[in-house]
Amino acid sequence: MLLRVRSITYLAEAINGYELVDPRGRDLPRFAAGAHIAVRHGDSAVRDYSLWNDPAERRHYCIAVLREAIGEGSRHWHEAVRVGDIVEASMPRNNFALTDEAQHYLLLAGGIGITPLMAMIAELRRRRADFLLHYCTRSPEATAFRDELGLLAAQGRVRFHHDGGDPARGLDIAPPCATRSREPISIIAGRRA
C-alpha cells in the first residue's frame, strides 16, 4: 500500500519517529501489538519497522528508525525522507504477538527494541493488565519515549536502566525474571535488531 509521511519527530539521539497515513485520509488496515511493516522510500532498500502506536488507532501507523552508522536503509530514512513523501509499505505482519493469557507481563526492551513494546503497553493499559517494563539504553539522551514512559515510571510500571555503553553495567535480567508467583507470567523481550 502507499502511505504518506505526515510528520517526522525527533525521539532521541539518532532515532526519528515517522507518522504514516493513507494519502486519501482513509482508515488503515488493523494491526495487533507487536506487528511490523516492510517499507521502502523511492529506490531505497526495503526494511522492516515495528508499529509503535496504539493498535486501536486507525488513522496512522507510527514507526521509529534508529540511524545505523553504516546502515543503508536507516541512513536513507534519516537523510532523504521528508514530510509529504510517499512510501510503499506491506500490510502489517506479526511475528511477536502478545498473549492474552498472562496475569502479569514482564516486558524487557533494549534500545530501539522498545518499538513493538510501546504498542503492547497501549494494549495492556486498555486491558487493565498488570505489567512491568525494564527498558535498557545507553543514556537518557538515547532513550526514545522518555516522557511518555516517565509517567508510567512514576507509577512503578517502568524502570529505566542506562549502561553508558558498557555491557558490564547492563541490567542483570535474572532478578526481574525470577518470580515465586504461581500465576502465569508472560516475559516479552524486544531487543535491538
Ligand SMILES: Cc1cc2nc3c(=O)[nH]c(=O)nc-3n(C[C@H](O)[C@H](O)[C@H](O)COP(=O)(O)OP(=O)(O)OC[C@H]3O[C@@H](n4cnc5c(N)ncnc54)[C@H](O)[C@@H]3O)c2cc1C
Ligand atoms: C520485525 C522487525 C522489526 C524491526 N523494527 C525496527 C524498528 O522499529 N526500528 C528500527 O530502527 N529498526 C527495526 N528493525 C531493523 C530494521 O529492519 C533494519 O534492519 C535496520 O534499520 C538496519 O537497516 P539498515 O539498512 O540501516 O542497515 P543495513 O545496511 O542492512 O546494515 C545492517 C547492519 O550491518 C551494519 N553494516 C552494514 N555495512 C557494514 C560494513 N561494511 N561493515 C560493518 N558493518 C556494516 C550496519 O551498521 C547495520 O548495523 C526491525 C527489524 C525487524 C526484522
